Amino acid sequence: MKYIAHINVMPLKELLDPQGKAVNNSLHNLGLEQVNGVRIGKHITLNIEAGSKDEAQSIADNACKKLLANPVMEQYDISIIEG
Amino acid sequence: MKYIAHINVMPLKELLDPQGKAVNNSLHNLGLEQVNGVRIGKHITLNIEAGSKDEAQSIADNACKKLLANPVMEQYDISIIEG
Numbered sequence: 001m002k003y004i005a006h007i008n009v010m011p012l013k014e015l016l017d018p019q020g021k022a023v024n025n026s027l028h029n030l031g032l033e034q035v036n037g038v039r040i041g042k043h044i045t046l047n048i049e050a051g052s053k054d055e056a057q058s059i060a061d062n063a064c065k066k067l068l069a070n071p072v073m074e075q076y077d078i079s080i081i082e083g
Numbered sequence: 084m085k086y087i088a089h090i091n092v093m094p095l096k097e098l099l100d101p102q103g104k105a106v107n108n109s110l111h112n113l114g115l116e117q118v119n120g121v122r123i124g125k126h127i128t129l130n131i132e133a134g135s136k137d138e139a140q141s142i143a144d145n146a147c148k149k150l151l152a153n154p155v156m157e158q159y160d161i162s163i164i165e166g
Contacts, residue, residue, distance in 0.1 A: 010128070027146055027149075030149050030150060032142060032149070034131055034133055035129050036129075038127065038129050038130075039128045041126045042123060042124070043124045044122070045120070046110075046118050047119050047121075048117055049117045066110075066115070
């Protein structure tokens with residue numbers, strides 16, 4: 001069966017996010033003062049061929065651990081939907 | 084009231100995504116052959132101070148149009164939750 005994994009890889013809350021900070025300042029300069037706490041990470045979608053949703057979840061988790069996320073600086077969350 | 088906007092900015096479906104293609108190949112080399120169609124974009128979270136969910140949505144939309152997304156190459160979706 002086909003599944004689609006939506007993965008968000010974000011900088012850890014404890015760490016500074018210079019890119020987010022820069023965007024935050026730019027938004028203020030553009031007049032959007034109501035915005036703060038901008039954080040920027042990656043959104044990754046994968047098509048996965050798997051026998052079950054649990055298997056797809058474990059493949060996506062494996063992809064994050066092996067390649068997509070750096071656990072020293074980033075956290076990730078995965079959501080799987082049937083494709 | 085405080086809201087949190089989760090914004091995904093992804094390359095348009097019609098366009099090649101070289102970064103996604105490279106990650107796709109790397110995942111295959113790592114033995115994750117069940118994965119394909121990798122696409123990589125940005126995930127952005129904003130804290131927004133607004134009077135209503137609709138107002139927060141419109142501020143986030145404004146931020147995307149003015150700064151966060153390039154409509155020539157990217158599409159975006161926004162989800163707002165109460166923070």
